Structures are given as C-alpha cells and as structure tokens.
Amino acid sequence: MQNLDKPFSGYMTEWLYGEDGYYATYKNIGKSGDFYTAVSTSKFFGGSIAKHIISLVDEGFLAQDGVVCEIGAHHGYFLADVIEFIYTLRPELLNTLTFVIIEKFDDLQAHQRKYFEESFGNAVSLTHYKSLSELECENAFFIANEIFDAFPCELYFKGHTARVEGHEVHFDVDNDWVKFKADKYFKDRGEIALGYEEFASEMAQSAKKFEFMSFDYGEMQARPDFSIRVYAKHEVIPFFDDKIKRNELFAKSDITYDVTFEHVKDAYEDAGIKFVELKTQMVALIDMGMLDLLEMLKENVEEKVYKQELEKAKMLIMPNFLGERFKMIKFRKESK
Template sequence: MKKTNTSFSEYMNDWLYGSDGYYATYKNIGKEGDFYTAVSTSKFFGGTIAKHIISLVDEGFLKKDGVVCEIGAHHGYFLADVIEFIYTLRPELLKTLKFVIIERFDDLQIQQKEYFKDSFGDVITLTHYKSLYELKCKNAFFIANEIFDAFACELFFKGKTARVDGHEIEFDVDNEWVKQKAQKYHKSRGEIAVGYEEFALSMAKSCEKFEFMSFDYGEMQARPDFSLRVYENHKVIPFFDEDIKREELFKKSDITYDVTFEHVKDAYKEAGIEFIELKAQMVALIDMGILNLLEMLKENVDEKIYEQELQKAKMLIMPNFLGERFKMIRFRKIF
C-alpha cells in the first residue's frame, strides 16, 4: 500500500489556515464559541497592556510616534481595548501612535476594519499588513495573544515523525530536523512547533527597535508527552482519544497544543532578539498594574458595575482559571 506524503504540519496548517480552514473566517470566541481567551474574558486585559505601553513611552523605549502592532487579532477586540484605555489614561498618545494589525486573511481584515470604524469612527487609523515582512518601522510594541500554540507542528514519537493517511496518524518518517529539535528539548514524544524561527526573523527584520509581548499556555521546558487537543463548544478532546472522529472535527474546531517556551526563546535568540522574561499571566498583569486600573474604576463607577468588572478581571489572574496556566513571554530588540 502506497504511503501518503502529508506531514502532520501540512495537515494541521490546512485544518486551521486552509482556504476553508478554521481560522480562515470569523469565529465567535467566548461563551458562544469553542473556547475562552483572556481578551474575551475582560477588557482589563487590554487595559493592562495599554498601561504598559504608556510606561514604555514614559521610559523612552517607545517613541510617541511609534507603532503599536497586534499579530493575529481575530475580531480586533484586544487592540481596540488597548486603544480605549490609552484614551482614558493618556489620550494625547492617540494622535501620535500608529496602530497596526498583522492579519493574513482578507475576511478577518474586513471584520476588524468594520469593528474599528464602529468603535472609533475616523479618530483611529488602522493599517493592515498580511505579514511582518511587509511592515517596516523604526520603533514598535508588538503584542499577541495565543499565537504560538496556533503554529502548525510535527508529531514525534520514539525517533519517528508522523505522517497523515486520511485522518489516521502513522509514525514512520525519518525527519532529521524534527529529531534534532526533539533531542534539544528532551522529548521522546510530543509536538515540535514549525515556524517559530521564521516568525522571529520576520519580526527582527520588520523593525529596528521593539518590545514584543505574548501570552500563551505552556511551560519553559517541554512536556514529556502529547498535549495536542481539539476544542469544540468548550469541550476538550485529546487528539489521540480512541473515540475521536477527526474527519468530523477537521476544519470545524480548533486544534492546539502546549507551547514549549524554551523553543520560542531560542528562536528569538537566533534572530538577535533579547529574551527579557517569562512570567505567569497573573504575576505579569499584577506587575503591569491591573489592580491599579481596578482601583481607578472603583472610584469612578457605581458599586454594581465595579463588582461585575472585578469578577471578570479576577478570571484573568485566578490560578485556577487563566492566571497560572497562561504565561507572558517578553523580548526586546535594541538596534
């Protein structure tokens, strides 16, 4: 029987980003979607990033006419929340900062433009690029939420790399690159992300001086097993569950895995970008001032509204929800 030559990374890329892939068109996120994100949980996620951006301006790292760029913005809620809080905290910056979204899909660009038009009218000019290679700037702050878990990956098991036959997984391919990565990160089985190196290099080439911050779930060291899973209507389905019906889930549900942040760190180091820190999301948000923002809210709204927003914000920092499992990783390039 002839083997098919589809690698798992090609299969996953088609699942998520093919012409009719899961992310090719707008999907609801949150209660009505397949999963929650920090952005769908509370506006204070974007608000805390806005506070951090202002601190970068005050520090002199980010110029007042620098670029604020979100990568993989989906509907555009995150960047819009950032802008809304900048307006509240330092409105004059909206006249000088440039706002950019990197979005490969035309349909999502249209959704984002419409949302920004509805939210801000002509006050904010939003610029789109399909990739970081198209962006050329001198000074920027890059932000992304749950991007590294959305890179396609290869699957590795006891020295062999997976291929896909139909929707069945066979471990019988010799792939030296995957094997070397598995050895480097001490994995006898699991996911090896594909594309981190190119992504880091594209960012390095896009801007002379920048800070990049991203939030995702995973750990610095690689997991010793498979974490690949599918999200459907807030149900988590392990990819290797014996009852899984992959052909029915294909392109209709999200597929993801835990990030090995050491791999991300190494990719950025190879691109000449300095690793700053990795923190639990709850620690990062508290350090950047989310509690100060909540205190400001308490002083300016009635108790009921404050309590509603407080409960939403707590979900960002509670260890048993998003606070501990999600991590913030931060990098800087200085010329």
C-alpha cells in the same frame, strides 16, 4: 475533504489555515464559541497592556510616534481595548501612535475594520499588513495573544515523525530536523513547532527597536508527552482519544498544543533578539498595573458595575482559570 499521506504539519495547516480552515473565516470566541481567551474574558487584559505601553513611552523605549502592532488579532477586540484605555489614561498618544494589525485573511481584516469603525469612527486609523515582512518601522511594540500554539507542528514519537493518511496518524517518517529539535528539548514524544525561527527573523527585520510581548499556555521546558487537543464548544478533546472523529472535527474546531517556551526563546535569541522574562499571566498583569486600573474604576462607577468588572477581571489572574496556566514571554531588540 480527504487528507491523504501528508506530514502532520501540512494536515494541521490545512485544518487551521486552509481555504476552508478554522481560522480562515470569522469565528466567535467566548461563551458562544469553542473556547475562551483572556481577551474575551475582560477588557482589563487590554487595559493592562495599554498601561504598559504608556510606561514604555515614559521610559523612552517606545517613541510617541512608534508603532503598536497586534499579530493575529481575530476580532480586533484586544487592540481596540488597548486603544480605549490609552484614550482614558493618555489620550494625546492616539494622535501620535500608529496602530497596526498583522492579519493574513481578508475576511478577518474586514471584520476588524468594521469593528474599529463602529468603535472609534474616524478617530483611530488602523493599518493592516498580511505578514510581518511587509512592515518596516523604526520603533514598535508588538503584542500577541495565543499565537505560538497556533503554529503548525510535527508530531514525534521515539525517533519517528507522523504523517496523516485519511485522518489517521502513522509514525513512520524520518525527519532529521524534527529529531534534532526533539533531542535538543529532551522529548521522546510530543509536538515540535514549525515556523518560530522564521517568525522571529521577520520580526527582527521589521523594526529597528522593539519590545514583543506574547501570552500563551505552556512551560519553559517541554512537557514529556503529547498535549495536542481539539476545542469544540468548550469541550477539550485529546487528539489521540480513540473515540475522536477527526474527519468530523477537521476545520470545524480549533486544534492546539502546549507551547515549549524554550523553543520560542531560542528562536528569538538566534535572530539577535534579547529574551527579557517569562512569568505567569497573573504576575504579569499585576506587575503591569491591572489592580491600579480596577481601583480607578471603583472610584468612577457604581458599585454594581465595579463588582461585575472585578469578577470578570479575576478570571484573568485566578490560578485555577487563566492566571497560572498562561504565561507571558517578553523580548526586546535595541537599535544599533
């Protein structure tokens, strides 16, 4: 497949979401895949979110009959882990909460339904929507893991935007919107994400009252250089590496970049949604009670099982693995 003379965002969209794109069909994540995520590392990632959801119900922010919605679920493991821990901690909520996944690809929806049927039988009902614009509810908790780094982006370098011709990148396009965003976030080179504004607006319209929590890698301020890279079989390949063979990696590997959380924050605030906080994944998971869950496990299983789960959970919060590099960003919309 040749990709001739198109904006970089179009090239990245085709790479990830085209008919034969990387995310268009089911992919393994973890040891047998191209990369690890917090979800593939330990069930206590989902467990911490479950504990937080219960706290939202207890404080009255999330109604007992509210919606718990994961966006971009891939396997469905994350939401399933959340449900498993809700069953352990507050089982009656499984009879009142509505569980939703936003997933545009039919193939992935089918895998998610199959996994839920294998995991829960008829005990849990799962609802799918292809986009947030299809969901209308009163009250919700939205969760996403590594979603903002998967939005298409434009590449910018000293006043010019990139186009791709035959997998080669040329910085020779003038794009006023991209330049405006680059100037706003003090970037003379790097990635300018597309779609954050529309995504925030869709979420604002989908629920009258909600909390949204997302985990991703990046910083509040834009980094001063390109971060775009390819993940293939756990190898990190800089996109501008002279040795990279983009035509061979195209649509067969993941392509991603660091998130500028200030851009996410601005998009949500422009949509009328309140920014609550940004913190490291390590601090976020500990604050939500992950260590309390591990103590509960210790009291109820053999020491060998506990130590195995503890080692996996440590990877979520260790600074040299996922704990510091990944951030949690949180927003809230109050009903009028």
